[in-house]
Amino acid sequence: MTCTVFRIIRRQTFLLPCLLLVLMANGCQPSASSSNEILIGHYASMTGSEATFGISTDNGIKMAVEELNAAGGIRGRKVKLITYDDKGDAREAGTAVTRLVTKDGVVAVIGEVASGLSLAAAPICQEASIPMISPSSTNPKVTRIGDMIFRVCFIDPFQAHVCAKFAREHEGLKATKAAILTDQASPYSVGLQDEFEKSFGAMGGTVVSKQTYQAGDQDFSAQLTSIRAAEPDVIFIPGYYTHVASIILQARKLGITQTFLGADGWDSAKLGEIAGEAINGCFYSNHFSHEDQSPKVQEFIRKYTAKHQQTPDALAALGHDSAMILFEAMKKIDSLDGVALAAELAKTKDFDGVTGKISIDADRNAVKPAFILEMQNGKPKYVTTMKPGE
Amino acid sequence: MSDFAQTLITAIAIGSLYALIALGYTMVYGILKFINFAHSDIVVLGAWSSYSLAVKLMPALGYSLDAVPPIWVSVVILIAAMVFCGAIGFSIERLAYRPLRRAPRLNVLITAIGVSLLLQNVGQLSFVFGASPQDMPPLLSDRTLTTITFGEGESVHQLVIGLVDVVIFATATSLMLIMQYLVFHTKLGVAMRAVSFNTETAALMGIHVDRVVSFTFVLGSTLAAAAGFLIVMKYPSISQPAHTIWVLLGLKAFVAAVIGGIGNVRGAVLGGFVIAFVEQFGAFYISSSYRDVYVFALLILILLVKPSGLLGSPLREKV
Numbered sequence: 001m002t003c004t005v006f007r008i009i010r011r012q013t014f015l016l017p018c019l020l021l022v023l024m025a026n027g028c029q030p031s032a033s034s035s036n037e038i039l040i041g042h043y044a045s046m047t048g049s050e051a052t053f054g055i056s057t058d059n060g061i062k063m064a065v066e067e068l069n070a071a072g073g074i075r076g077r078k079v080k081l082i083t084y085d086d087k088g089d090a091r092e093a094g095t096a097v098t099r100l101v102t103k104d105g106v107v108a109v110i111g112e113v114a115s116g117l118s119l120a121a122a123p124i125c126q127e128a129s130i131p132m133i134s135p136s137s138t139n140p141k142v143t144r145i146g147d148m149i150f151r152v153c154f155i156d157p158f159q160a161h162v163c164a165k166f167a168r169e170h171e172g173l174k175a176t177k178a179a180i181l182t183d184q185a186s187p188y189s190v191g192l193q194d195e196f197e198k199s200f201g202a203m204g205g206t207v208v209s210k211q212t213y214q215a216g217d218q219d220f221s222a223q224l225t226s227i228r229a230a231e232p233d234v235i236f237i238p239g240y241y242t243h244v245a246s247i248i249l250q251a252r253k254l255g256i257t258q259t260f261l262g263a264d265g266w267d268s269a270k271l272g273e274i275a276g277e278a279i280n281g282c283f284y285s286n287h288f289s290h291e292d293q294s295p296k297v298q299e300f301i302r303k304y305t306a307k308h309q310q311t312p313d314a315l316a317a318l319g320h321d322s323a324m325i326l327f328e329a330m331k332k333i334d335s336l337d338g339v340a341l342a343a344e345l346a347k348t349k350d351f352d353g354v355t356g357k358i359s360i361d362a363d364r365n366a367v368k369p370a371f372i373l374e375m376q377n378g379k380p381k382y383v384t385t386m387k388p389g390e
Numbered sequence: 391m392s393d394f395a396q397t398l399i400t401a402i403a404i405g406s407l408y409a410l411i412a413l414g415y416t417m418v419y420g421i422l423k424f425i426n427f428a429h430s431d432i433v434v435l436g437a438w439s440s441y442s443l444a445v446k447l448m449p450a451l452g453y454s455l456d457a458v459p460p461i462w463v464s465v466v467i468l469i470a471a472m473v474f475c476g477a478i479g480f481s482i483e484r485l486a487y488r489p490l491r492r493a494p495r496l497n498v499l500i501t502a503i504g505v506s507l508l509l510q511n512v513g514q515l516s517f518v519f520g521a522s523p524q525d526m527p528p529l530l531s532d533r534t535l536t537t538i539t540f541g542e543g544e545s546v547h548q549l550v551i552g553l554v555d556v557v558i559f560a561t562a563t564s565l566m567l568i569m570q571y572l573v574f575h576t577k578l579g580v581a582m583r584a585v586s587f588n589t590e591t592a593a594l595m596g597i598h599v600d601r602v603v604s605f606t607f608v609l610g611s612t613l614a615a616a617a618g619f620l621i622v623m624k625y626p627s628i629s630q631p632a633h634t635i636w637v638l639l640g641l642k643a644f645v646a647a648v649i650g651g652i653g654n655v656r657g658a659v660l661g662g663f664v665i666a667f668v669e670q671f672g673a674f675y676i677s678s679s680y681r682d683v684y685v686f687a688l689l690i691l692i693l694l695v696k697p698s699g700l701l702g703s704p705l706r707e708k709v
Binding site: 047048049051087184211212213214217218219222223225226229245246249254273 | 393396397400404520521522523525537548550552621624625626627629630633634635638669670673674677678679681
């Protein structure tokens with residue numbers, strides 16, 4: 001009898017340290033209630049091919065947090081930001097948000113830029129009744145996931161409409177034939193493609209060639225040769241900057257001289273750095289222009305540039321705005337309960353943000369104008385503003 | 391017509407890259423009868439070491455990173471990357487595979503996957519190459535060699551032949567010719583083929599098997615490094631070391647080796663070009679959405695019709 005017990009204990013000895021470790025880990029776990037800080041989470045692509053998206057957004061949020069804490073926080077409690085890198089990978093995004101919600105116990109989550117990643121992580125926030133604000137995911141499906149999911153940017157049907165209208169009506173373009181090159185695995189890209197095709201068709205244009213690529217592709221010659229053969233007036237690439245830059249470089253080498261048109265996924269300092277002269281004269285729609293002369297925008301640009309030695313892009317501005325409307329809602333309610341916070345966020349009306357007036361509509365989207373920018377010498381220059389409903 | 395020719399040029403350039411990488415897979419398989427999964431990571435290493443070298447070497451020599459340096463700088467970078475990857479290939483074989491020489495083949499295969507993961511993740515460390523894509527400084531002018539114009543008036547078609555495609559094809563071809571000479575016209579080559587034919591008998595005949603295996607790894611790795619260098623020259627935006635694109639590239643090169651007949655050196659080259667043609671023409675004439683599908687569909691077809699590959703000799707049971 002004793003013998004058997006001993007044998008069991010001996011067999012289990014390795015389990016003991018394991019158990020102890022688990023207990024210790026549990027003991028070390030930071031919990032929101034024990035400290036006086038309010039935790040908010042951010043998941044973003046801090047590394048990988050969309051790294052500037054995550055880094056800019058994080059810088060924008062951090063600025064908002066610092067300003068808030070300097071002004072006394074929320075009813076005397078300071079806000080602490082926890083950022084996790086999702087490497088631009090949908091699975092990593094899910095893991096990061098699960099960790100924020102279950103282990104860190106954040107009261108709200110900000111993220112992601114890429115629609116595909118927001119779509120992957122939003123159900124986790126919805127399930128846990130933790131509000132999530134996407135700073136810049138434009139795919140309409142993101143906020144349809146549930147009443148906990150918000151965004152502070154416009155959505156793809158509007159953005160694609162703006163691009164199509166610009167392509168049809170801009171003096172230098174007046175395009176009747178368009179080609180589209182889409183990232184077939186990205187909900188952002190596919191969403192924009194569909195909407196652009198619809199709008200462009202409705203305005204009397206035709207899409208003469210539809211080609212696809214996949215994130216990570218390096219060679220686009222086959223697609224571009226097809227596009228070249230179709231002789232379009234304008235080529236629409238609803239993709240992210242790293243690929244867009246490579247595509248345009250390769251297109252110019254193939255003798256394609258047409259204008260390229262894109263959306264907010266182009267917005268990165270890297271775009272001009274990689275593509276250089278090849279991208280001069282190409283246009284994209286965006287949430288923000290640093291040439292906006294309003295004092296609020298200029299103040300933001302001054303502070304951001306002083307801190308990061310870089311002009312803020314739209315992602316930084318949207319990151320800042322999403323944190324600001326979150327704080328605004330937090331200030332108005334007594335508890336930090338997720339459901340109450342979401343209800344308060346939904347009431348946001350005419351909030352004066354860096355990216356314009358933000359009002360959350362019934363579908364939890366923001367209704368805002370879009371800016372069209374033109375690439376000149378590697379930098380975006382303001383061309384025009386397109387308002388919703390025009 | 392011009393579009394056909396344009397696609398052909400792309401296919402030849404990409405085919406040369408696949409062929410260079412496929413050679414490494416096929417040679418190792420020919421000698422050790424196992425698939426070296428870490429081979430695609432040597433390509434990554436070749437690409438990233440070329441980048442690191444270029445970024446360090448060009449300013450040190452007084453050349454700006456934005457301007458194209460003289461051609462000898464590129465040659466130095468290429469040779470340095472090849473030597474470096476050759477050394478890494480040698481070490482991998484010495485440290486990871488040689489201790490398992492007598493172990494079941496499955497163990498070696500799993501070790502190869504382990505080595506591959508190790509290389510990918512070490513490469514992602516911030517003090518090695520980092521986890522963000524980088525841009526290769528220009529080593530070759532963006533020049534178009536010739537532009538041939540077809541047709542007149544409204545329907546002008548152009549055929550653009552870029553310098554980079556010609557350089558890729560020329561470099562790859564000369565490297566493959568050197569390798570062909572090594573394998574078929576030198577004593578070491580005879581030894582390699584003997585070991586591949588029958589390791590034990592070759593050892594009994596006084597061939598130093600370990601040395602031959604090391605040489606094979608070094609040769610395969612230098613070719614992979616050259617492929618990595620050529621890739622970053624053509625596509626200056628280099629993806630981070632653990633990006634799936636590299637795995638897909640390696641997988642396609644492996645498919646090229648299988649299609650050509652794994653273990654057969656000429657088959658690997660043929661396979662490389664065949665899959666590049668299928669991929670590029672499929673993407674151009676059918677749909678670019680199914681680019682990878684064409685390659686793997688061809689693999690299935692070849693395996694069904696001629697399981698030993700295009701140039702492979704059918705397996706005969708030894709009696």
